[in-house]
Amino acid sequence: MVLRQIVTGAMAFLLPSLLLSHQSGEAFYPSIEGWRISDSVRVFTAENLYSFIDGAADAYLMQDFDTLTVAYYTRGDTSVTAEIYRHRTEENAYGIYCQERTSAVEELPIGIEGYYAETVLNFVVGRTYVKLTSFTLGSREKEGLSTIAKAVAGTLDGTRNRPALFDCFPEEGQVRKSEKFVGRDFLGYTFFRRGYLVDYRIASTSFQIFLIQRDDSASCDSLLSAYTRRPAEAGIVNIRDPYWGNVMIERYGTTLIGLIGTIPKAAAAGLFDAVHTKIQHIRKSRHEK
Amino acid sequence: MKNEQGTSRRTFLTTTAFAAAAGILGIGRDARASQETTDEQKKPAAPLIERTLGRTGIRVPIVGMGVMNCYNAALIRRAYELGIRHFDTAAEYARGQNEEMLGKMITELKARDSVTIATKVFYGDRRKKPSSSELKAYYLKSCEESLRRLKMDQVDILYSHSIEDSEWLNNPGILEALQELKAKKKTRFIGFTTHANFNAMVGEATGSDIYDVILATFNYSLYNYPEYTATLKKAADKGIGLVAMKTQCQQPWYKEGNPKETQAFYEGEIVHSALLKWVLGHDFIGCAVPGYTAFSQIEEDIEAGRSLEFTEKEKKFLDDRHVTYGMNSVCRQCGECVPTCPHKTDIPTLIRSHMYAASYGNFAHARRTFDGIPAGRSISNCTQCGSCTARCVKTVDIGRRIEELKTMYA
Secondary structure, X not given: OHHHHHHHHHHHHHOHHHHHHHHOOHXXXXXXXXXXXXXXXXXXEOOOOHHHHHHHHHHHHOOOEEEEEEEEEEEOOEEEEEEEEEEOOHHHHHHHHHHHOOOOOEEEOOEOEEEEEOOEEEEEXXXXXXXXXXXXXXXXXXXXXXXXXXXXXXXXXXXOOOOHHHHHOOOOOEOOOOOEEEOOOHHHOHHHOOEEEEEEEXXXXXXXXXXXXXXXXHHHHHHHHXXXXXXXXXXXXXXXXXXXXXXXXXXXXXXXEEEEOOOOHHHXXXXXXXXXXXXXXXXXXXXXX | OOOOOOOHHHHHHHHXXXXXXXXXXXXXXXXXXXXXXXXXXXXXXXXXXXXXOHHHOOEEEOEOEEXXXXXXXXXXXXXXXXXXXXXEOOOOHHHHHHHHHHHHHHHHOOOHHHOEEEEEEOOOOHHHOOOHHHHHHXXXXXXXXXXXXXXXXXXXEXXXXXXXOHHHHOOHHHHHHHHHHHHOOOEEEEEEEEOOOHHHHHHHHHOXXXXXXXXXXXXXXXXXXXXXXXXXXXXXXXXXXXXXXXXXXXXXXXXXXXXXXXXHHHHXXXXXXXXXXXXXXXXXXXXXXXXXXXXXXXXXXXXXXXXOOOOHHHHHHHHOHHHHHXXXXXXXXXXXXXXXXXXXXXHHHHHHHHHHHHHHOOHHHHHHHHHOOOOOOOOHHHHHHOOOOOOOOOOOOHHHHHHHHHHHOO
């Protein structure tokens, strides 16, 4: 039985190999003048990602990691490690990118977004997160990394826009680079699963706004009910969350809008209204397409 | 004037509202947020069991927190509220932001003097083969950066991360760096972490007096590995503090090792407390550091820190035939077969590739796994051999699986 399976499978095993050369990532590593690329591409899946990045692998797995390919560009005695992480969705890739991004980096217009910091240049395109690292480029580090980044970005398909729901957050007071997409156990609640979160600071008041989107309003009502422990109702509900403190939450269409923190009434109303307007705007834009 | 999104007037309102007196709560009706566990019991909970981490003298509750998956500082707060006092992070987690978040919350809780903080130095790309002096410099710099992010003058434990062979375990540059950092009191104690070839690494470290603590993979999938258990006990008897990680064995590399017919183990309810209690039931383990992403997980695991007696449900789970059968037939990727191969072929990865093809019918994954094996360590070694001499410390028939792989590549 096993042998028959293997012989049958050998056909399937060999045939996809041509396709897999592309899928496995070799096509992501273009030739770049002045740089030599490694002879082979290392491939890691969810099952062995830890062997490359150790405990950090779990954060990627929580963002529905699919595959990692690793190759090396060398020039003389310098080298750049190019890691290309593919995730299941664009939100997941942007989510892990944001998790590793700090505010103290130099932004670069590569893909959806990119940045340069000492020895690293990371960027995200579609559902792909790319990390370039070099310890040996010296004074030409940024230039070298940028050259490779642009070339690699050119091979990647996928959107150059961040996930649309981030555009529904009010701009005023956003803490720079605080956007998060969480792929699992959002806000520490397993039933929420995934969600979007942004930090705010206005005057001396800090708070957070979150958005959770589902396919239909009934699903949203289920989440709302699970969270508030009462039947879902229209309008904004004020919660005393045992872990987060004051939370205001409302279902708006297929989106749960939440605000974590204590802020003046008028301000809260304004923020919720602002989110409503932005959601309507995105819906209208999609409809017109 | 309203812009297209109607925000400018609202922006004005928002700002002026904040400028007015604060302290007015939000609008809407009040409700009580969900708690994933039942309401708090009124009777006082049993105290958490504590143990000492070997010769360090550090005394901690046996349930700690692996912070690595945590983006949500509220989880750290909750863990502390429930009595967790050992927090494990690393420089590489979220490019340092994990350390920043932990440091910020510990400061906010004013808890530095009552907790144990462990962090790690990880030199990722070992194909580069850095020199000892490069490694020393890297470790010294990494520790300083960790302290800066944590906003601490000192950590309690600094680990050399992911040690799988003697070369890295005994690297003079790494050892000099760790000992220098300890002498300068940047860390109270030094250690290493190990995820593969762990029996050999723990055994070798026990023979020296260099490392104070080992963060070691230890979980129920290793229940049938008495040699490793004995090695760990010997290390503890020698005074090395042992912290257990990967206690839940739910990462993909455990799931994938099982034949399809035993996947039911991973599809049904997993009794996490059973897996944790099994680990902590070995009293040579000072502490375990499971990771948490949900409040309910902390609240479940902390109970294992109060009593290690198995409930009926926990016993049933561990005894379930799928669990034990599944665990026993797994290639556990320990790497102990590699030294028994004259060519040092990457047998664990070849076996994993075989599993994808033969057990799962997932030939795409099998091929991707296979392609990841470095040249010189793959199946071309096996075609020269003729007959396989590699041996598995469990019962995996390496020779048969290699022959089947050769068939695929005939």
